[in-house]
Amino acid sequence: MILPDHARLMARYNRWQNESLYAAADALGGDARLADRGAFFRSIHETLAHILWADRIWLSRFGKCEKPACAGHETLKLWPDWEGLKADRQAMDDVVEAWAAGFSEDDLRGNLEWYSGAAGRNMARPVWLLVTHIFNHQTHHRGQVHAMLTSAGARPDDTDLFLME
Template identity: 55%
Template sequence: MTDLRGIRAMALYNRWMNERLYALCADLGDDARKADRGAFFGSIHATLDHILLGDRVWMGRFTGRSYQVVPIGTELYADFDALRAARAEMDADILAFAKGLTRDWLAGDLTWTSGLDGISRTRPCWLLVTHLFNHQTHHRGQVTTLLSQLGIDPGPTDLPWMEGFDTARL
């Protein structure tokens, strides 16, 4: 995904899907959001919290900005409203990052040390930005499954159905 327009489209898609999912989840009670439903991170709330954590880790690596991070599996926000506000802030940061990207930066490499295994790695920036969006989509898919199991239809989730999509904005 080295096309700058593709990355900007994914940033818009990320915000669109998060706004939709958080609106649906806001209608659930805290007990329903936090019930262990057998997902990888257990609950809807924990999965949403994990997506935010992953975004913070990668955006910190990409931009050098310091975000609050915790070990994987540790909750960032117990309060749903605080989680939702932090999600909206991150989505704005991701959009700004995507709009400011250059082909030169994407063609470069990024070296980091993983907080999971302590191993330093170097990978192409374009690959890591692709991973950022792939990670979000993967775990949002888990959330839409959990919502569907509760009888809540998340509606269309495919990129071409994104409301308000305008290639002029890319």
């Protein structure tokens, strides 16, 4: 099991890394951000939109925001423009940090039940495991974005957790 301080640390890391990636992506034009780069979600823009979509899906299950009104592969319906995506990402980072700040050890020991579209059935898992999953999912896809940005000539910051101040 993780402790509340770990969730708070990962929420800070989430914001720090999002700020880095979005700043690096800002240096590229819209066509470069939307170019199909062979990633699972094709482009920089779409992969960043997927991360935000997934954060909203998960945080909606915890009662912290509204569920997105589209499937995970349709994120350009929600965020067709870069500025809207950036603004919603910043707002979600506030939600993620407030959510993590509110955890107690008892909260993390509890279970969450939800219907999983990916699994096609009702699920129940320990909260600490799902919190770990949410932050792991973000990190996984941000790594893909980091690689796409680097190959496009942008310069995102380092990703090492120990370098975060």
